[in-house]
Amino acid sequence: MNPADPAIPTPAHAPAPAHVIDPAGGCPHALNARLRAGGSVSEVVLPGGVPGAVVLGHEALREFLGHPDVAKDARHFPALHDGTIAPDWPLRVFANAQGMHTADAADHRRLRSLVGNAFTARQVERLRPRIEELTAGLLDDLAGAAAEAPGGVADLRTHFALPLPMSVICELLGVDPEHRGRLHHLSNTVIIATDTTPAEAMAAVRELVELMGTIAAARRARPGEDLTSALIAAREGDGDRLSEAELIGTMRLMLVAGHETTLNLISNAVRALCTHRDQLELVREGRATWSDVVDETLRFDGPVSWFPFRYPTRDLTVDGTLIPRGTPVLAGYTAAGRDEAFHGPDADRFDVTRPTAARHLSFGHGAHYCVGAPLARLEATIALERLFTRFPDLDLAVPEPELPHQRSFIGNSVEALPVRLDRS
Numbered sequence: 001m002n003p004a005d006p007a008i009p010t011p012a013h014a015p016a017p018a019h020v021i022d023p024a025g026g027c028p029h030a031l032n033a034r035l036r037a038g039g040s041v042s043e044v045v046l047p048g049g050v051p052g053a054v055v056l057g058h059e060a061l062r063e064f065l066g067h068p069d070v071a072k073d074a075r076h077f078p079a080l081h082d083g084t085i086a087p088d089w090p091l092r093v094f095a096n097a098q099g100m101h102t103a104d105a106a107d108h109r110r111l112r113s114l115v116g117n118a119f120t121a122r123q124v125e126r127l128r129p130r131i132e133e134l135t136a137g138l139l140d141d142l143a144g145a146a147a148e149a150p151g152g153v154a155d156l157r158t159h160f161a162l163p164l165p166m167s168v169i170c171e172l173l174g175v176d177p178e179h180r181g182r183l184h185h186l187s188n189t190v191i192i193a194t195d196t197t198p199a200e201a202m203a204a205v206r207e208l209v210e211l212m213g214t215i216a217a218a219r220r221a222r223p224g225e226d227l228t229s230a231l232i233a234a235r236e237g238d239g240d241r242l243s244e245a246e247l248i249g250t251m252r253l254m255l256v257a258g259h260e261t262t263l264n265l266i267s268n269a270v271r272a273l274c275t276h277r278d279q280l281e282l283v284r285e286g287r288a289t290w291s292d293v294v295d296e297t298l299r300f301d302g303p304v305s306w307f308p309f310r311y312p313t314r315d316l317t318v319d320g321t322l323i324p325r326g327t328p329v330l331a332g333y334t335a336a337g338r339d340e341a342f343h344g345p346d347a348d349r350f351d352v353t354r355p356t357a358a359r360h361l362s363f364g365h366g367a368h369y370c371v372g373a374p375l376a377r378l379e380a381t382i383a384l385e386r387l388f389t390r391f392p393d394l395d396l397a398v399p400e401p402e403l404p405h406q407r408s409f410i411g412n413s414v415e416a417l418p419v420r421l422d423r424s
Contacts, residue, residue: 018043023195025409032335041321052328056335058342060319066366076311088198094308099249124374153397156417161266169258174226187256192411264303264413288352290381299337299360305412306330391421
């Protein structure tokens with residue numbers, strides 16, 4: 001029979017094929033818009049051919065992040081354990097990590113309580129003088145690098161946006177300065193650069209865990225007034241409070257989340273302000289604040305795009321779409337940030353006066369809301385205010401579309417940010 005014979009019923013709308021994630025990532029916004037047009041939840045194929053899903057709409061993501069039947073513990077991901085997924089699957093680093101970001105219920109509360117006091121708004125505010133001191137010194141370094149470079153061009157990520165949060169989190173953790181460069185390289189390889197080979201990813205994971213162990217050993221030998229020493233004291237004072245794997249996992253989480261995301265936040269804010277000078281003028285005129293800039297950047301071009309993983313503990317329907325139990329689900333933070341249904345028809349526009357900006361989901365929602373959010377906000381607001389006060393004519397040295405985007409579907413920023421401190 002002819003396949004076109006009208007006697008054969010055919011569906012009016014065939015389901016869209018699952019989106020195959022490109023490990024090299026790139027700017028996510030066009031892809032987000034295309035997928036979001038098909039609904040708030042999209043099926044995806046993760047690197048390695050693993051089926052999954054991504055939640056893209058603001059309200060759907062907010063519901064999903066706070067849902068009582070959604071877990072972070074990978075024991076709820078059967079394919080990870082039954083031989084379906086290869087042992088060298090690169091994204092195992094997210095699923096197998098031990099720490100508060102992969103724990104649920106009582107375990108999560110126990111682990112979060114060990115670090116939460118270091119990141120309260122009051123404790124973070126005490127860091128302001130040190131952050132301001134570091135910022136001033138790094139602005140001197142940025143000026144020096146520009147003065148010595150051909151054409152006065154300096155990479156703002158290298159000389160400012162990276163060393164500021166890296167210095168702050170390393171001082172909090174008690175990490176000696178000689179380790180900081182290698183830590184950034186390894187964390188970028190393990191967490192951000194999703195186009196690495198399985199062998200490269202596993203080698204970086206092993207080295208990162210070993211380096212975390214070296215740092216912990218140094219703090220055991222010479223305890224100080226730092227977070228690592230406090231975590232070690234909690235572990236050794238009460239053996240069931242913190243296992244060795246949880247200690248290393250918590251240190252790794254604090255280190256990576258404490259600098260990679262803020263590096264991207266500062267970089268993305270500078271890009272947005274340089275390409276939207278009218279919005280920068282609103283801040284200078286006092287019609288918006290630097291805190292408004294941070295919130296709108298987190299909404300408009302958040303530092304994390306699609307973050308793994310959460311797992312429904314039962315078949316779950318989100319905004320009309322069924323997500324089967326045990327599916328590895330990505331949180332589509334950049335997609336939710338430009339959801340027109342929530343942020344309005346101009347959600348693709350950078351607007352520091354946007355009423356809904358502060359309701360972004362880039363720090364998460366619910367029990368796993370980012371514990372370091374107050375610190376990231378403080379670092380970014382100080383960095384941006386001091387940067388544009390000292391260098392009011394700072395501008396991009398190349399057209400924004402030509403900036404090399406991070407090769408990642410998790411991180412969302414550029415690999416380099418060449419700027420001139422004087423627009424002339």
